[in-house]
Each structure stands twice: as C-alpha cells, then as structure tokens.
Amino acid sequence: MKKTYSLLLIIIFSLVVTSCFKDRDDDFQHASTIEIQDFIYNAMQTFYLYKADKPVLANNSFSSTNERNQYLNGFNTPEELFADLLSSQDRFSFLVDNYIELEQAFNGTTTNNGMEFGLVQLQSTGEIFGYVRYVLPNTSASQNNLERGMIFNRVDDQVLTENNFNQLLSSNNYSIGLASFENGILTPLDETISLTKQEYTENPVFIAKTLTIEGQKIGYLMYNGFRQNFDSELNNAFADFKADGIQDLVIDVRYNSGGSIETCNDLASMVTGQFNGELFITQVYNDNFDDFERDFNNKISTDESINSLNLSKVYILTTGSSASASELLISGLMPYVDVKQIGTTTVGKFQGSTTLYDSNNFRRNGDNLNLNHTYALQPLILKSVNANGFTDYVNGLNPTIEVNEDYSNLGELGDPNESLLKAAIDDIFGNGRPSGRTQPLEIKNIGESKMYNATYQRMYVETK
Incomplete structure (x- = not known):
C-alpha cells in the first residue's frame, strides 16, 4: 500500500518562499548562540536521515532541560554543534549563516564571472591547471572571448597549487594566465585574461538541439542544473524534440551537480510518458516519518502538461562531476527503459535534503520565524530508492561505455565529433564502442567552479 507524508512533513516541505527578506540588520536583536543551537538541535533530532547514528539525537537522550542546555553550551x-551532530557517513549536510544567499543559489543566482571550469592535477609532476568547460552568455568570460578548452595554470600571476587554488579562485576579481597542454606537458603562455564576478542567474538548459545524422533525428540536451524555476524552459525543449520527431535522445549532465528532486521526476517523465502513475522512486526517511512514493507524472511545477517522448532508451553523458539529481535520473529510469550511461563514474549521492529554518514548523514563511538571525540547515533527510530497490550507490554509478574527456582536445559541446557525444552516436548506429580511456590515468580531478556554490552536489525536496 502506498505510504503518504505525515501532516507535519507536508507542511515542512511546502514550497519555500524564494523572495528575499529586506535587509533587517537594523531590526536584529542578534540571537544568542544557545538560541541558534537549540534550533539546530531540534531540527536535526526531527529530520536528520542518520539520526540513529547519533545517540545524542535520540528522543530520550536528555533527562532534563538543564542537561540538554549543558550539552548545547559545550x-x-x-x-x-552542527559538526558534532553529523554522522560519519554523511558527506553532504551543511549549515549556512545567511539563508538568503542559499535561496538565491537554489534559483541559479550566484556571483559568477561566467567561466565554468574544472581543476586537475598531473600526478607525475604535481602541477595543477584549470580547463574551461563552458562559458555563460553575457558575462565577463564571454565578453573577454573565453572558450571551452582553454587551459590556465596561474591566477593573479600566482601558479596554482594545492594550497592556494581555493583562495585564488574564490575571489570576485582575478586574472588567469593561459597555458597549453599537449602530450602530457603543461606549458605557460604569456596571455592573461581578467575576469569579474557579478550576480548572475544561469539557465540550466544550456543546449537543446536536434541533430540529423544519416537521416536520423537525435535530440541533444545539455542540462547543467535541476532548477524548478526553469521547468518551463526544460519542458519547451522537449516540445521542440517532439515536434522534430527525434528517434533517440542524449542528455548531457556531465557537469550537473544536482538540484530539485521534483524537476528530476519531471525530466524522467518527459523522457518517457508511458509510465504515468507508476513508481519513479521511494523517498526513505528516518523513523519519525513514513516513506513517500514519488510517481511518474504528466504535469510540471507550473501545472503545464509535460511534453513526453515515450522513449524506451536514453543516452546519459556523465563524469565525476555528475551528482545527486543527475544520478537520480539514471537510477529512477533504469527499471523502465534502456539507460546507456556514457563517460565516467558519477559522484555517488543518493540522499536528498531540505532547508530548515528557525520557526515553529521549520518553514521560511512559518509562524514565529526568528528574525534575529539568518542561520538555516540543509541536512540530509531522505535517501532515494528506485522501483527495483536499488540505492546506496556510495561509489557512484559506473558507465555502460567508458570515455574520458581529453583536456588537450575537449571538442565543442553538441558537436557530433565531441568524444562523449560521438560515443553515443556510434552506439546508436552500431559502430562499436571506443577502445578505452582517452585520458591518461595520472591526471586527478581536484575541483570545479561549482564547488564554490551553496548548492554544489545538493539534491533537495520541493513541492508544487
């Protein structure tokens, strides 16, 4: 029998109000540390997925209020306090002291210079370099003619090292020093480019186009974040695919670190359509709440009808930057259609979170919201289980066809000759699989531009 949310859970998971509060600095009474810590403890004791791992979170862990306050005051x-409450198996829960910035990040609004990059290290020499993955339109990077595939190894004339790259690349203004990378050799170049960050809202539907190859229509979608406020744009892309009569679909989430579970559910329903009302995933909570079954559906968050393709096979491109909702898309579809995963192994995040605020029911717009601080929690509260019972993929999802990106020749995204997309097209036409790795094993991924965002590798609950 299908389980349902408890009344409390329905209330808590109501859509978060995303408009920002006005600046209340003058109104703050500046909540005491113990006041904030009391909120954190209550929220974790109620919702934390791994509550059972922490005896201090048990409902009977304290015999009196004084004993509890003594713990908090420690x-x-x-x-x-938050760090002390985390389970050793939790890699993703976090606490913020400014939830306004977090809410903006969930809508895709960040401080951004438009250069989306990856960072890697040559294991033979220890050298670190960045490579441009893609460039956002109407940003400092696009105005300065940055392009995918460009290499840099210096920031503000300082060579990137394991000790300085975080500090250098998190600045609002910096210059990058370009380099070349050929035959495993990194060579600095004289050219530098200055970049400036500004508030920017990224449309995650980066590329959506139909390729015609040997008379066959193939849809290609590069999707960079599961953002509910862009559900209409995503649905419109599928309307175009449907109108074009595509026969195969390639979804590129190689740089997609996750986002909304609801949007992931909708995207899976766009790919299919023939499974409306059947189980997509089960959301499993701690013992305080019933599990919740989430079905394939036919409406997006705006109540628009989903443009479904009724496909029985889909190609999904992944890398070690594909996380949470990107992995959920693969897992949720696997019991129903042939999922051909191409690229490299994903992060391994099957848990979801939600934002908890200091109010009577932990909602942003709940009664008695504490206006004297802007702390909020984003704890893991659920794990996803697909229709076949598959979950706990802590080591990531392994590709059907393994292909690494070649940093010396990344190719153009959406070009049929780009290595990951080419592997998908070759499989569509039965042209055989790639011979193996295209990137030397001695190169280690150590970071990326999105790791500076509050929503990095997050999968979270929203409702319509």
Missing part, C-alpha cells in the same frame, strides 16, 4: 559556535 559548543562555542553553531558550526561546532
């Missing part, structure tokens, strides 16, 4: 900051 921590100097909210951050210290």
